[in-house]
Amino acid sequence: DTAVSQTPKYLVTQMGNDKSIKCEQNLGHDTMYWYKQDSKKFLKIMFSYNNKELIINETVPNRFSPKSPDKAHLNLHINSLELGDSAVYFCASSPSSGGGYEQYFGPGTRLTVT
Amino acid sequence: QKEVEQNSGPLSVPEGAIASLNCTYSDRVSQSFFWYRQYSGKSPELIMSIYSNGDKEDGRFTAQLNKASQYVSLLIRDSQPSDSATYLCAVNSWGKFQFGAGTQVVVTP
Numbered sequence: 001d002t003a004v005s006q007t008p009k010y011l012v013t014q015m016g017n018d019k020s021i022k023c024e025q026n027l028g029h030d031t032m033y034w035y036k037q038d039s040k041k042f043l044k045i046m047f048s049y050n051n052k053e054l055i056i057n058e059t060v061p062n063r064f065s066p067k068s069p070d071k072a073h074l075n076l077h078i079n080s081l082e083l084g085d086s087a088v089y090f091c092a093s094s095p096s097s098g099g100g101y102e103q104y105f106g107p108g109t110r111l112t113v114t
Numbered sequence: 115q116k117e118v119e120q121n122s123g124p125l126s127v128p129e130g131a132i133a134s135l136n137c138t139y140s141d142r143v144s145q146s147f148f149w150y151r152q153y154s155g156k157s158p159e160l161i162m163s164i165y166s167n168g169d170k171e172d173g174r175f176t177a178q179l180n181k182a183s184q185y186v187s188l189l190i191r192d193s194q195p196s197d198s199a200t201y202l203c204a205v206n207s208w209g210k211f212q213f214g215a216g217t218q219v220v221v222t223p
Contacts, residue, residue, distance in 0.1 A: 043213040056210060105158045
């Protein structure tokens with residue numbers, strides 16, 4: 001009964017390819033996030049959606065495009081993959097977009113670009 | 115200047131001792147504060163949240179918050195080998211979460 005799930009768990013692909021990662025939460029939360037964790041383990045926010053509306057869009061190459069078909073799903077599409085995109089990508093959700101709420105993380109997708 | 119700072123460690127703690135982790139943050143209007151535990155190869159897991167000044171205890175964990183000093187800490191009492199992990203401090207400012215780089219804790223038998 002996974003709260004926040006992501007697919008795939010591992011993704012190995014070549015430079016220049018396009019790939020997507022999917023995320024789903026069954027917690028009834030309004031807000032979802034994408035994070036990138038690099039090899040130094042630093043977690044950096046990329047995007048946030050609240051009820052299907054983009055509310056946080058950090059400085060991320062426009063090769064990365066999030067999409068939220070409904071508030072329980074948030075997908076991440078990456079065009080023209082580069083070596084530097086290799087990282088673990090985490091999806092997270094929060095009850096609301098306000099300042100007083102916690103986040104819950106999915107299991108992560110380890111992306112390796114060769 | 116990093117917005118959420120933690121000592122990277124590793125913090126070596128004998129089994130049964132107290133592990134003390136510190137975190138400072140730069141945004142004075144931050145509203146909520148969290149500690150996450152991350153085992154190698156796993157996702158961050160929420161272990162403590164704190165919203166007001168003072169101490170909050172949950173089992174072997176105690177979080178302490180001092181908003182005037184912009185400081186959050188986590189104490190782990192009776193440390194166990196299973197506590198060996200990286201501990202991430204997170205700060206929520208108006209819905210935007212910022213994480214520290216994490217402190218690696220190693221509990222030695």
